[in-house]
Amino acid sequence: xxxxxxxxxxxxxxxxxxxxxxxxxxxxxxxxxxxxxxxxxxxxxxxxxxxxxxxxxxxxxxxxxxxxxxxxxxxxxxxxxxxxxxxxxxxxxxxxxxxxxxxxxxxxxxxxxxxxxxxxxxxxxxxxxxxxxxxxxxxxxxxxxxxxxxxxxxxxxxxxxxxxxxxxxxxxxxxxxxxxxxxxxxxxxxxxxxxxxxxxxxxxxxxxxxxxxxxxxxxxxxxxxxxxxxxxxxxxxxxxxxxxxxxxxxxxxxxxxxxxxxxxxxxxxxxxxxxxxxxxxxxxxxxxxxxxxxxxxxxxxxxxxxxxxxxxxxxxxxxxxxxxxxxxxxxxxxxxxxxxxxxxxxxxxxxxxxxxxxxxxxxxxxxxxxxxxxxxxxxxxxxxxxxxxxxx
Numbered sequence: 001x002x003x004x005x006x007x008x009x010x011x012x013x014x015x016x017x018x019x020x021x022x023x024x025x026x027x028x029x030x031x032x033x034x035x036x037x038x039x040x041x042x043x044x045x046x047x048x049x050x051x052x053x054x055x056x057x058x059x060x061x062x063x064x065x066x067x068x069x070x071x072x073x074x075x076x077x078x079x080x081x082x083x084x085x086x087x088x089x090x091x092x093x094x095x096x097x098x099x100x101x102x103x104x105x106x107x108x109x110x111x112x113x114x115x116x117x118x119x120x121x122x123x124x125x126x127x128x129x130x131x132x133x134x135x136x137x138x139x140x141x142x143x144x145x146x147x148x149x150x151x152x153x154x155x156x157x158x159x160x161x162x163x164x165x166x167x168x169x170x171x172x173x174x175x176x177x178x179x180x181x182x183x184x185x186x187x188x189x190x191x192x193x194x195x196x197x198x199x200x201x202x203x204x205x206x207x208x209x210x211x212x213x214x215x216x217x218x219x220x221x222x223x224x225x226x227x228x229x230x231x232x233x234x235x236x237x238x239x240x241x242x243x244x245x246x247x248x249x250x251x252x253x254x255x256x257x258x259x260x261x262x263x264x265x266x267x268x269x270x271x272x273x274x275x276x277x278x279x280x281x282x283x284x285x286x287x288x289x290x291x292x293x294x295x296x297x298x299x300x301x302x303x304x305x306x307x308x309x310x311x312x313x314x315x316x317x318x319x320x321x322x323x324x325x326x327x328x329x330x331x332x333x334x335x336x337x338x339x340x341x342x343x344x345x346x347x348x349x350x351x352x353x354x355x356x357x358x359x360x361x362x363x364x365x366x367x368x369x370x371x372x373x374x375x376x377x378x379x380x381x382x383x384x385x386x387x388x389x390x391x392x
Contacts, residue, residue, distance in 0.1 A: 001144040001145065001146055002144065002145055002146075003141065003142065003143070003144065003145075004110075004113075004140060004141060004143040004144070004145045005140065005141025005143075007102060007103055007104050007110065007145075008100050008101060008103060008110065008140070008141075009100075009101040009103060010098055010099070010100060010101075010137050010140060010141075011059055011060060011098060011099040011101060012098055013060070013092075013093045013094045013095040013096065014032060014055055014056055014060055014092050014093065015055075015095045016032075016051050016052070016055050016094070016095075020051050020055050021049055021050060021051055021052075022050040022052065025050050026050075028053055028054075029051060029053060030050065030051060030056055030061075030090060030092055031045075031049075031050060031090075031092070032048065032049050032050065032051040032091070032092050032093060032094055033048060033062075033068065033091060033092070033093045033094065033097065034048075034049070034093070034094045034096065034097065035070035035078060035081070035094075035096050035097060038068060038069070038070055038081050038083045038097075039081075039083075041083055041084070041115050043068070043085070051092065056092045060092045060093070060099075061088075061089075061090060061091065061092055062085050062088070062089050062091050062092065062093065063085065063088050063101070064085060064086065064087050065084075065085065065101070065102055065107030065108070065111070066084075066085040066100070066101055067082050067083070067084055067085070067099065067102070067107075067110065067111050067114050068082065068083050068085060068093055068097055068098075068099055069081065069082040069083075069097060069099075069100060069114065069135070070096065070097055071096060071097060071134060071135040072095075072096040072133060072134045072135070073096065073133055075133075076133055079123060079133055079134070079135060080119070080120065080124075080135060082100075082111075082114035082115065082119075084108065084112075084114070098135075100114070100140065104147075104153075106150060106153040106154055108157040108161070109147075109153040109154075109156060109157050110145070112156070112160055112387075112390075112391070113145055113391055115387065116387050116388075116390075116391035117384070117388055117391070117392070118391050119143065119391070122143055123135065123139075126139055145391075146390075146391070146392070159386065160386060160387070160390075163382060163383045163386065164383065166379050167376060167380060167383065170372055170373075170375055170376040170379065171376065173372050174369060174372055174373065174376070177365050177368060177369050177372070178239075181313065181361075181362055181365055182316070182317075184358065184361055184362075185313050185314075185358065186317075188350075188358055189348065189354070189358075191317075191318075192317045192319035192348050193317075193319045193322070195319075195348060197350070199348040199349060200348075200349055201346045201347065201348055201349070202305075202346075202349050203344050203345065203346065203347070204299070204342065204343055204344070204345040204347050205343035205344070207301060207302050207305045207306050208300060208301045208302060208306075209299075209300045210297055210298070210299050210300075210339065210343055211258075211259070211297070211298050212270075212294050212297055212298075212339060213230070213259055213291065213292035213293045213294045213295070213296050213297075214230065214251060214255055214291055214292070214293060214294060215293075215294045216249065216293060216294075220252060222252045224252065224253070225250040225251060225252060226250065226252070226256060226289070227248050227249070227250055228248060228250075228251055228256055228289040228290065228291055229246050229247070229248050229287045229289070229290045230246075230247060230248065230249045230290065230293055231261070231267055231283070231290065231292040231293065231296055232247055232293050232295075232296075233271075233293070233295050233296060236267045236268070236269050236279065236280065236281055236296060237281060238279040238280075238281070238316060239280075239312065239313075239316055240281050241281050241282075241283050246287070249293075251291060255291070256289050256291060259291035259292060259298070260289060261286040261290045261291065262286065262300065263283070263284055263285060263286065264283075264301075264303075264308045265283050265286070265298050265299065265300050265308075266281070266282055266283075266298075266299040266300075266301065266308055266311060266315075267280060267281055267282075267283055267292060267296050267297070267299075268280035268296065268297045268299060268315070268342065269295065269297075270295050270296065270297060270336050270337055270338070270342075271295065271328075271334055271335060271337070273334070273335070274325060274328070274330065274335040277321070277324045277325060277335045277336075277337065278315065278320060278321065278323075278324035278337060278342075279315070280299070280312060280315045281312060282308045282312050297339065297342055299311075299342075304352070305349060305352065306349055306352075306355065307352065307358075307359050309355075309358065309359040309362050309363075310350075310355040310358055310359065311347070313358075314347065319346070319348070320345065320347075323345060323346060324337055324341075324345075327341045328341075
């Protein structure tokens with residue numbers, strides 16, 4: 001094992017004032033990356049800023065082989081996240097980041113080290129102390145790294161790159177299938193905002209039973225309580241249910257009977273970021289006696305009129321999103337809707353037979369998605385195992 005500090009140079013980010021920023025990229029400015037631009041081991045060019053070139057020294061421009069890391073953040077989970085730079089780019093980085101510049105012939109190997117379980121565990125260990133939300137030079141320099149012969153470093157890098165490429169392709173395939181669903185929806189029903197096919201519009205309450213959920217921390221006089229799973233806001237994403245973490249709550253039998261979720265119920269959130277307001281998803285296979293919290297609305301549709309797959313997709317298009325934004329209450333960046341507003345959601349209702357055709361199409365696409373997702377899951381397990389094997 002070797003000390004990482006013997007094989008790298010650390011370069012601090014650019015310090016600047018608000019007056020040093022430009023409104024756009026011009027001859028006197030350069031694109032500057034911040035911690036939010038580091039996502040899942042890659043650089044994303046969302047919400048970049050432009051800083052005056054005279055604030056940047058030559059070594060602060062990103063070069064092929066650099067590793068850009070977040071060194072300071074209010075969130076310990078974000079501190080230490082890293083991205084490998086594949087090419088020389090005329091871009092710099094801010095003071096809450098730093099660049100690790102390897103001094104070895106295979107910088108990619110060191111770049112992969114910064115995605116390893118050992119690295120993440122080490123950074124988490126540092127952050128477990130007294131509010132350490134900053135990575136200092138000595139923290140990085142003191143990390144231990146196994147440096148096999150150069151040919152082995154290149155082989156390991158090639159293997160992990162191959163697996164990463166396959167993972168990226170699987171994710172791209174899933175994204176394209178999601179795009180196919182949206183395209184098929186518009187092809188069959190038209191843009192809901194324009195409603196070119198002149199479908200009739202009904203308020204949601206005319207076609208669905210809508211209820212709020214159970215309140216956490218409520219007081220009850222009943223002694224016979226049952227522990228049951230419940231859906232929280234974090235479980236309801238835009239178009240799917242996230243089963244990563246399922247919480248439980250103690251409830252009475254009457255509460256379970258009142259709030260129990262059934263297959264094909266649509267769950268919708270009452271609040272959150274404005275761009276995610278009114279997000280909803282079908283819960284197709286709820287856990288036994290699963291209920292939902294009060295910040296989620298359960299929409300149980302009259303399937304003689306409107307089908308869940310059609311309605312769930314309708315929610316992801318602009319007619320529904322614009323309606324929620326117009327009527328939502330917004331405070332400090334958080335928006336919310338109430339029961340009355342949801343019940344009044346103007347919903348386009350095409351013929352049920354056409355909705356059924358769309359449902360069949362989505363079910364076939366979902367079968368393809370399931371196959372790809374299973375492949376993706378196996379590849380991600382393989383990558384984790386290889387990272388553990390190579391870097392500890």
